[in-house]
Amino acid sequence: MSAQATARVAPPAFAPRPRPEREATPSARLRVVRAPAQARTRVPFVLVCMGVLAVALLSALLLNTQMAQASYSIHDKTNELARLDQDQKDLVAVLDHKSSPEELAQAARKLGMVPAAGTGWVRLSDGSVQGAPKAKK
Numbered sequence: 001m002s003a004q005a006t007a008r009v010a011p012p013a014f015a016p017r018p019r020p021e022r023e024a025t026p027s028a029r030l031r032v033v034r035a036p037a038q039a040r041t042r043v044p045f046v047l048v049c050m051g052v053l054a055v056a057l058l059s060a061l062l063l064n065t066q067m068a069q070a071s072y073s074i075h076d077k078t079n080e081l082a083r084l085d086q087d088q089k090d091l092v093a094v095l096d097h098k099s100s101p102e103e104l105a106q107a108a109r110k111l112g113m114v115p116a117a118g119t120g121w122v123r124l125s126d127g128s129v130q131g132a133p134k135a136k137k
Helices: 043-098 101-110
Strands: 120-122 129-131
Touching: none
Parallel strands: none
Antiparallel strands: 120 129
């Protein structure tokens, strides 16, 4: 015996098993199979997403612009209010300076007024003078 006769060749482990032959039966019918449905395109979805993103960015830009404009307006109004407040304080200071008691008394004398020694008042219901006002001498 030779070495070739004793050595057996093993079939590979990954070899497929042979399928048993099917016999054509008269009951087996052939039918038409439709082609697989074509995958939907993603273009409309991507366009909608881009549109939503564009609208969101545009609205954020417009909102930011409006807020900046309002901020500038508030700043301008605050400055104007501070300027008007300072003008009011200046005018009050000028008025206080001009209306000192001495200046008021001098202006009253120029108009012919005299200081009163007593007090009096007028009753509005009948127009009568109450009290005894007299001029100081």
